[in-house]
Amino acid sequence: MTFTALVVDDEPIARLAIVRQLRDDPDIELIGECGDGVSAVETIRNSSPDLVFLDIQMPGITGLDVVASIGAGRMPATVFVTAYEQFAVRAFDANAVDYLVKPFSRERFADALRRVKTRLVAMRGTDSDTATRIMQALDALRRRDDYLARIPVREHERVVFVDVDDIVWIGSNRNSLQIHVPGHVYELRETMIALQARLDPRCFARVHRSAIVNVRRIKTIDPWFNGHHVVTMDNGQQLRMSRYQHETFLRLVMTQPPGPKRPDTPG
Missing domain, CATH: 2.40.50.1020 (LytTr DNA-binding domain)
Structure with missing residues (x-):
């Protein structure tokens, strides 16, 4: 089973690190790269990828803004890419939405990809489940951002x-x-x-x-x-x-x- 994937990150080096590893996977068809939120929204709407690697912290339109623009119900399965510390993204584990913390190793990426492919097979045809998981993770992130540092x-x-x-x-x-x-x-x-x-x-x-x-x-x-x-x-x-x-x-x-x-x- 082949899945289409889109990589969204404003840092070229970060995009390249993901793209290189996706190209080595026979189950993944890379349909494009986006360096900003505007082009990400356009590509997701036009190409409907199965999977998006989405950077949260981008200037202008952030990863959270991308999800808000597309709508959780129409969002592909999403692997969030973030610079947050490990303890700050524990909500992703609980909500079964995967994440990558920069900088990530090849082993961590392979593990994330393996998990998300398994999830994609299980969730094909269940968009509402995907949307629920994404919204839970985003709500957890927003709550985290509301707390005092x-x-x-x-x-x-x-x-x-x-x-x-x-x-x-x-x-x-x-x-x-x-x-x-x-x-x-x-x-x-x-x-x-x-x-x-x-x-x-x-x-x-x-x-x-x-x-x-x-x-x-x-x-x-x-x-x-x-x-x-x-x-x-x-x-x-x-x-x-x-x-x-x-x-x-x-x-x-x-x-x-x-x-x-x-x-x-x-x-």
């Missing part, structure tokens, strides 16, 4: 931008929040509920009414008494976990990928 905090006469990855935990203090990073505590005029809604729920969780922790910076979780637990962070801070949070919190922690290694921070 840095938090602006006013300190005296200046504004400091705190990287969320550096946050150990966040506590409430009357009408403000205290953002704890190694060696410093920042004050933020915000409510706990409002800030939690803007933090990635895969990385930040509420252990009780007045504390949010960075899941990647947890060192241990120990039983306490009466069903409570104590969470010890990598800076030595210990926080009590509410009983009703325990089961949900543990599920989140146990599904976390390994985080970046950090030097030990004194408590």
Whole structure:
């Protein structure tokens, strides 16, 4: 069974890396290359390829704009090509839409192509299933883009931008929040509920009414008494976990990928 494929990427070297490997596959017929979103939309509409390798981050019309222009219901099976880190594209695995993270190896590409061909055989004639998978992945990406990467905090006469990855935990203090990073505590005029809604729920969780922790910076979780637990962070801070949070919190922690290694921070 032969499938037609289109490669869309504004970087010529990135396109060439994909094209070379597609040409070695007897099951793939390459119908073209596009270096921008406008030509991608036109080619998809005119040629209706079975498969598109689609770069997400392109100037002008992005890969997301291409999907929006075509419509998810008419979109071919799509392998997203992205510069996002591995942890940021876990949604693709869950939604069975494949992806390639630049730079990718020949082995990773071969694995992606093998998976997508298997999926194409299974999904031929089921466009609605393809559309559902694409929309789920795009929604996950949009949600990810809505989460804070840095938090602006006013300190005296200046504004400091705190990287969320550096946050150990966040506590409430009357009408403000205290953002704890190694060696410093920042004050933020915000409510706990409002800030939690803007933090990635895969990385930040509420252990009780007045504390949010960075899941990647947890060192241990120990039983306490009466069903409570104590969470010890990598800076030595210990926080009590509410009983009703325990089961949900543990599920989140146990599904976390390994985080970046950090030097030990004194408590």
